[in-house]
Amino acid sequence: LxxxxxxxxxxxxxxxxxxxxxxxxxxxxxxxxxxxxxxxxxDLSKKAVVVMAGDHGVCEEGVSAFPQEVTPQMVYNFLDGGAAINVLARQAGAEVFCVDIGVKEPLQHPNLISKKVKPGTNNMAKQAAMSKDEAIQAILVGVQVVEDLVEKGYSVIATGEMGIGNTTASAAILSALTEIDIEHAVGRGTGINDEQWKHKQRVIEQALQMNQPDRKDALDVLTKVGGLEIAGMVGVILGAAKFRVPVIIDGFISSSAALIAYNLCSTSVQYMIPSHLSQEQGHQFMLQEMGLTPMLYLDMRLGEGTGAALCFQLVDAALNIxxxxxxxxxxxxxxxxxxxxxx
Amino acid sequence: LxxxxxxxxxxxxxxxxxxxxxxxxxxxxxxxxxxxxxxxxxDLSKKAVVVMAGDHGVCEEGVSAFPQEVTPQMVYNFLDGGAAINVLARQAGAEVFCVDIGVKEPLQHPNLISKKVKPGTNNMAKQAAMSKDEAIQAILVGVQVVEDLVEKGYSVIATGEMGIGNTTASAAILSALTEIDIEHAVGRGTGINDEQWKHKQRVIEQALQMNQPDRKDALDVLTKVGGLEIAGMVGVILGAAKFRVPVIIDGFISSSAALIAYNLCSTSVQYMIPSHLSQEQGHQFMLQEMGLTPMLYLDMRLGEGTGAALCFQLVDAALNIxxxxxxxxxxxxxxxxxxxxxx
Known part of the structure; x- marks a missing residue:
């Protein structure tokens, strides 16, 4: 800087x-x-929330309390303006851009940014979530989205996502990239009970054993145990750094993307604005790893970019001061x- | 509730x-x-920040880095719209109401709410800060201000204050009402160095020894080691409870008033919305004492109601959701x- x-x-x-x-x-x-x-x-008055949507093959293992069909259903909810992120973005004077980067079902909507790299990841408990080429392609989608937004005059971006199963991928990324053990990396996502939580830990353990991601190679980690929407957010963050635009990082899943981006290019952290501390227990370790401290403590665990959207007003406050x-x-x-x- | x-x-x-x-x-x-x-x-769209201003006799002891003349100077700054609280209130769509409840100097301004109970407190290191009658009168000023605001349609109130020396009074209140030792109750206020911080602790110790406030009697504590603006905020909080209006509690000094209000009437806490955690180290103990958890962690230590003003958007967010x-x-x-x- x-x-x-x-x-x-x-x-x-x-x-x-x-x-x-x-x-x-x-x-x-x-x-x-x-x-x-x-x-x-x-002048950071033109604000964007980029919501990357993608599905997760690991849902086959029964890791989420919600069925996979909720991913496309929520995408339509975003496009119709009825989700929490729409409400909070509206309040902040921000626009929501929804990107289909890897939803399993075919989706069509005039306001959808259709950039499907692959219809959902593979089941990481059995094979790599995606190929290296697909991971790179998804990162480039994110960079491209930022370039388009910057051309339209957007000057501050918040990361958001939707993808049933993506706390599983994020916890796997955290475990793969750091020394944090699985029990502390894995949370309850949308709200699973004790038994399901133990099961989720075992699935992640299996995915890590099967894939052996290389801790020193963040792209390898992203490829093997990541997600398409996570890769897209990596691109959004790297794109923000490239185009010198501040990027507000939402909670657990967004921060797993931030951690990948940080490992790929450590100076990208200078462009990141941390927002809230998620109730998802692994989140604090991700932020610590990057030296970031959250500003909002709201016990939220919804994702979509909701915590980041609440942070726009702090950006406005800093500038108004x-x-x-x-x-x-x-x-x-x-x-x-x-x-x-x-x- | x-x-x-x-x-x-x-x-x-x-x-x-x-x-x-x-x-x-x-x-x-x-x-x-x-x-x-x-x-x-x-409908909580009509928002008010009440800034209570008062001076502190204990400034004679050299407890603050800023001279006492800053209290009236800042009151005029509030009335002219140039202070941090004006900026943040404006952003939140809130109006600032400034009350002279105990500024030492005579003040005149068309927008000032003139309710001076006493031109500054007595030096609590030598005698009681005020009489019990004056404390009650100042509390009633706060209740009256809320009644007037409610009549004008204001539906959510944030507490704010100005008074050079008032972190000294607040730390004394915290020490007097709880088991927290003085070293942990006292912070650096507007930014004193190590030597001055030790001195501030000794002054508070002296004030407590001299006055012997009764831990079981919050009004006695307020009278002996409190402040006029603190008493005014006690009234604002009790008034909010009386008129069933949510009241957002700012930082260290506002929370000392909240702690008095809570001790006088414990159900008043149900009407309080905690906002930020101040950098002033005693603040966390005050909130803990009332079972309140802050939502914003911004290392702020300015007062005026600035942390509370940032919390209006969280109230809006909850309602918009x-x-x-x-x-x-x-x-x-x-x-x-x-x-x-x-x-």
């Missing part, structure tokens, strides 16, 4: 009528945004006694 | 196209809001396999 812009931003923040640093993470955000965009106060607050000088407010402070 | 409304809300939430409970704290908020207002989806989301039935989405879930 541009150090010079960051220093200019810090200098401006320290002139505003508040103790230096007292707006905490909002000030960090303001600095990050200007470092990314090379503007003191960028920069553009609207009075300075000590303009408001005639006295500063701190320097001898009493650390700064 | 009305159990019947809460159950109706839960029933509606469980029909929406998402796994039951997956929106976490937003669902809790929706339930709380309907329990408070006795409406399934209350209730009113705008499709149901499983309306969207034709399949439900969970009940045998696999806990619910």
């Amino acid at each position: 541009k150090e010079e812009e960051i220093l200019k931003t810090l200098n401006h923040l320290n002139q505003l009528t508040k103790p230096p640093g007292s707006l905490g993470r909002l000030e960090d955000l303001a600095k990050q945004l200007s470092g990314i965009t090379e503007e003191l106060i960028p 920069m553009s609207e607050m009075a300075t000590f000088q303009s408001a005639g407010v006295s500063g701190a006694n320097e001898e009493m402070t650390n700064s | 009305k159990e019947e409304e809460i159950l109706k809300t839960l029933n509606h939430l469980n029909q929406l196209t998402k796994p039951p409970g997956s929106l976490g704290r937003l669902e809790d908020l929706a339930k709380q809001l309907s329990g408070i207002t006795e409406e399934l989806i209350p 209730m009113s705008e989301m499709a149901t499983f039935q309306s969207a034709g989405v399949s439900g969970a396999n009940e045998e696999m879930t806990n619910s």
Whole structure:
């Protein structure tokens, strides 16, 4: 990021009528945004949520409480504006773009971005989820979607996804890329009971044993135990870094994509804005791995980009602080006694 | 709160196209809001931030990095719309109401709510901060402000404050009301260094020794080591409970008022919505004491109501979810396999 812009931003923040640093993470955000965009106060009013949808062959193993048909049903719900992400995006003044990158069923809708790489992944408990070529193709879909959005003037992007079974893939990615054991990596997804949770752990263990993904090769991990929508989000994140656009990372599944992106290209993390901490227990380890700290603690576990969408207002707040607050000088407010402070 | 409304809300939430409970704290908020207002989806569009301003005699002891003249200067900044709380309230569609409940200097401004009980508290290191009558009078100012706002149609209120020296009073309240030792109760306020922080602890210790506030009597604690703006916020919170209006509690100083209100009337906590966790280290203990968990973790330590203002959007989100989301039935989405879930 541009150090010079960051220093200019810090200098401006320290002139505003508040103790230096007292707006905490909002000030960090303001600095990050200007470092990314090379503007003191960028215009980030055109906001997009990209929802990548894909199915998971591992659903055959009975890892989710919801049937696989819910993936296409929810895609139509997104396109009709009735899902949680639509509500929260609308509130934030953001548009939802839904991409079919790997839904099993054929889908048709005028507003759907149809980029199906493959009709669902293979069952990773029995073989690799996809081929390396398919993984790369799905990443490139994500990069392309960002390029198209940037051309249309969108300036901040939130990641979202839909895919029954995708907490299983995300937990497998977390286990494969880090030292976290399976018991801590795996959560209850949409809400399975104890017995099903144990079963889900065994399925993931089997998938890892079968595929032997290479911890040092994030593309290999993505290929063998990932998902098409996860690969698409990897592309969205790398695309955001490429086009210097801030990208808000949603919860557990989005963060598994972020972790892949980070392992492929560590500087991509500088373009990421963490949003909420998911109730899915593995999420904290993903964020820790990348040195990211969430801002919203809402015990959410819905995905779709819902936590990220709530974060748009924090981005707006950081920018509004920069553009609207009075300075000590303009408001005639006295500063701190320097001898009493650390700064 | 009305159990019947809460159950109706839960029933509606469980029909929406998402796994039951997956929106976490937003669902809790929706339930709380309907329990408070006795409406399934209350209209909380008229939002108010009440900023109570007062001075602290204990500033004589040199506890703050900022001079006392900053209190009136910031009041004018609020009234002119240039402070952080103005920016964040504007973004949330909320109005800021600034109350002079105890600023030392005379203040005049057409938009100021002038309710001065006393021109600043006494130096609590030497005597009681105020008399019991003054404390009660200041509480009643807060109740009256809420009554006036409710009459004007405001339906959700955030607490805010301004008063150089008021983290000292708040830390004293925390120490006086709980078992927390002074070292953990006292923070760095607007940003004092190590030496000044130790000094601040000694001043608070002296104030507690001098005044011997009765732990079992929150009004006694407020009177002896509190502040006029803190008493005013106690009134705002009790008034919110009285008029069945949700009240969003800001950070450390607002929470010291909440803790007094809770000790005076424990059911008032049901009307409180916690917002952010302040960087001020004592804040977490106050919230724990009331069984409240913050939703925003932004390392903020500015006060004014800034953390509470950011929480308005979460209130909006909870209500928008209730009113705008499709149901499983309306969207034709399949439900969970009940045998696999806990619910």
